[in-house]
Ligand SMILES: O=C(O)CCC(=O)C(=O)O
């Protein structure tokens with residue numbers, strides 16, 4: 001099982017970025033100092049470790065489900081492939097996403113399960129999934145989703161209050177009962193070809209949605225901190241999830257919350273020879289929510305937008321649904337017709353990466 005295999009330790013001698021460690025229990029209890037720490041993390045880098053999340057058993061069960069699914073014959077998995085139209089639920093085969101504007105194919109497989117399909121099971125909302133998903137719907141998929149949703153909701157409402165928004169405002173835009181692109185994602189990356197190669201598994205991106213609740217075992221995830229031009233590994237720490245802010249919350253908050261650019265490359269040093277597994281829950285606004293800064297709900301947000309060098313970024317005019325589908329569609333290798341297609345696949349990383357390092361978008 002991916003979570004339990006003995007893996008080489010994360011090396012000490014690679015450039016690593018430390019993250020603040022936020023204690024979920026303390027956040028839930030409303031501890032002021034811990035809430036300030038979360039605020040610091042969400043506004044400065046947009047990434048943090050989350051400890052005491054009590055989701056380890058659910059995460060391990062999802063890795064079992066993910067491994068069983070990835071072991072199915074390719075032609076079976078292909079029955080559930082996402083396709084090239086912008087759908088993000090189902091199986092993403094290796095080689096179907098582009099990692100650059102030239103259309104270089106990726107090497108990672110995903111299994112994305114919709115929150116709507118999982119929670120409505122046995123009713124189908126969006127699509128069917130491989131039999132392994134249904135075999136584990138009650139012992140893995142639903143428990144993982146429900147736990148992740150609870151955690152994201154608590155973090156989000158804490159940020160809601162710090163942003164000076166009326167109580168429950170962000171919650172109104174992320175209603176569980178409404179259809180959304182919320183999903184779990186299991187990712188499998190094959191062993192790297194060369195120990196030293198910076199082979200890209202996921203090219204530089206920002207996450208589409210509001211909050212991501214990530215679990216990985218091997219290194220490979222990297223961030224480019226604000227104002228920096230280098231990539232730094234985020235060290236996986238047992239029992240610590242990695243959380244990050246996505247574009248939707250960055251936009252709604254007028255840029256106060258940071259959706260930081262990140263990527264995944266071959267795990268460092270001896271870890272490169274191993275399969276890399278990761279698991280994410282993506283918390284996203286429900287379909288139909290227009291992505292724009294909540295300037296009428298918070299003076300703090302209104303002020304941030306008024307001072308922004310490019311306020312247009314915070315009034316996209318696009319719904320969460322359209323935003324997601326455009327970006328997913330334009331990352332497909334088949335649709336990658338050049339720089340304009342690549343640009344359309346980007347979210348706020350366009351601004352972040354361009355500002356920090358103009359060459360990195362075209363390199364990766
Ligand atoms: O696999 C990881 O560590 C990160 C995955 C990620 O960034 C994503 O799926 O958006």
Ligand SMILES: [Fe+2]
Nearest residue numbers: 205206207262
């Ligand atoms: Fe990501």
